[in-house]
Amino acid sequence: MKITTCLLRLLRVAVLALGASAASAEEVLLTLTGAVRDGQVTIARADLDAMEWREIATSTTVTDGQPLFRGVLMRDILAHAGAEGETVTAQALNDYVIDIPVRDFHDFDVIAALYMDGAALTPRDKGPVWIVYPRDDHGVLADIRYDMRWVWQLSALHVQ
Structure with a gap:
């Protein structure tokens, strides 16, 4: 009985510690560098x-x-950061990197999605931020070039 009680206490401490680290990890969702205000915007x-x-x-x-x-629209995030450039290098938590023309964000209503079907995205299910194109609204977006730009677990954008 004492072992079970001790294990439960340890489990509660571990859960509280995980919750605290998850909360601090959520403070900064994206870091923008390069041609942005002051060279870096979080x-x-x-x-x-x-x-x-x-x-x-x-x-x-x-x-x-x-x-x-x-x-939120990707173009709004870039405007918030004072971004001035023609290309964004998007990087994911898993180190996936791809260049995306900034023009995409003006030609299409591309969003930085935080929710899918009402559930918050987490790193386990492509979050916390996933670049999502309105694929079904524009025939041209059903192309592998655009599919590769759907960056899930987005963590950073470098504007150039």
Whole structure:
């Protein structure tokens, strides 16, 4: 009985510690570098909450049906950071890196999604931030060139 009680206490401490580290990890969701205000801008959840949110229902190459994504327009994030450039190098938590023309964010309502079907995205399910294109709204977006730009677990943007 004492061992069970001791294990439960240790488990509670571990859960509290994990919760504390998850909360601090959520403070900064994105870091923008390069041709941005002061050379570096961090985006926290509060910054995104202050922006206009959008929803996109669209198919993807990695999900079933047409999930409903909710987030902030990528062009609004770039404007918030004072970005001036033609290309964004997007980097994910898993070190995936790809160059995306900034023009994409003006030609299409591309969002930085934080929710899919009402559930917050986590690193286990492509979050906390996933670049989502309105694939079903524009035939041209059903192309592998665009599919590769759907960066999940987005952590950083370098503007050039």
